[in-house]
Amino acid sequence: THAEAVMNLHLPTVGPVAKFLDVLTPVTTDDLRLIPDYALSFYAARFDLELLLERTVEIWGDVAAESLEEMRQASIGATGRDLIDDFVLGFDGYFATYEVEPPTAPYDISSLLAGQGVYIAGVHDTEEMLEVLDDIISVGGMDSMIDFRDYKDVEIWVVEADPSITPAIAFLDGQILFSPNVAHIERAIDHAVTAGSQSVLDGKTGRQLLEYGAGGFVVSYQDTALAAW
Numbered sequence: 001t002h003a004e005a006v007m008n009l010h011l012p013t014v015g016p017v018a019k020f021l022d023v024l025t026p027v028t029t030d031d032l033r034l035i036p037d038y039a040l041s042f043y044a045a046r047f048d049l050e051l052l053l054e055r056t057v058e059i060w061g062d063v064a065a066e067s068l069e070e071m072r073q074a075s076i077g078a079t080g081r082d083l084i085d086d087f088v089l090g091f092d093g094y095f096a097t098y099e100v101e102p103p104t105a106p107y108d109i110s111s112l113l114a115g116q117g118v119y120i121a122g123v124h125d126t127e128e129m130l131e132v133l134d135d136i137i138s139v140g141g142m143d144s145m146i147d148f149r150d151y152k153d154v155e156i157w158v159v160e161a162d163p164s165i166t167p168a169i170a171f172l173d174g175q176i177l178f179s180p181n182v183a184h185i186e187r188a189i190d191h192a193v194t195a196g197s198q199s200v201l202d203g204k205t206g207r208q209l210l211e212y213g214a215g216g217f218v219v220s221y222q223d224t225a226l227a228a229w
Contacts, residue, residue: 016059023052025093029201034120034175035098036191037203042098049093053084079135086132092174094122100184118188119178130155130171154189158182 012018025046035042057064068084075083099117123129137143137157147158151170158168168182172192179185191197 019055019059020052023048023055027094031094031096031122032201033199034192035096035200036100036188037198037200039098039100039200040102042096042200044094044096047093047095049089049091053088079139081132081135083132083136086128087136090123090125090129090132092122092124094120096120100187116181116184117179118184121176121178122174123176126171126173126176129176133169151186152189152193154193156182156185156189 011021025048027044027046031044031046035044053068057068072082072084075081075087081087097117097119101116134143137146145159147160149156149158155171156168158166160166165180166182167180168178168185170177170185170189172189175192177185177188179188
């Protein structure tokens, strides 16, 4: 069976919320191809980050401007980097997350922290972002906690804090992947580097989608995910 519903949301036209609505930009087909067809559910969005900062200063005025400047100066003093320009604006505005298995106990925070999914962030320059993060983790010797690995020619940073929780970051061309579970990162890399891998656009599993406006963000889940919960 197939069902479709269209909802009209009466969003505010004045006030702070209205001023932020135009920071959403359309999610592209290529964005969704990063998400594998085996994902139980996913969320994808694009934002104009420069406009987001402008709107923040516009709405909250001098308080916001002063806070951003304090963050700039503090980050320069600690890392030698302007983390507003080098880090925040180093992202290109694409963010997504998807689950590959349901939480074993959704009400149990330790289950959620163990990691059921992967988080994706688009970046303008992967090599530059890698250098920025390298400068950040070098502060206070944090880099000594990280195991630097290579998986299928992709650099991975793994924090082996606990046998059951192995947070990892992978640096692909144009994207950074994060997961609390390194096994999910490796599986995501397999999907990304294997020719012909199916994405959520190709899969046959029935999905329910929610799309904002002209594609500002997309939310999806499979019936199997609901059944698991």
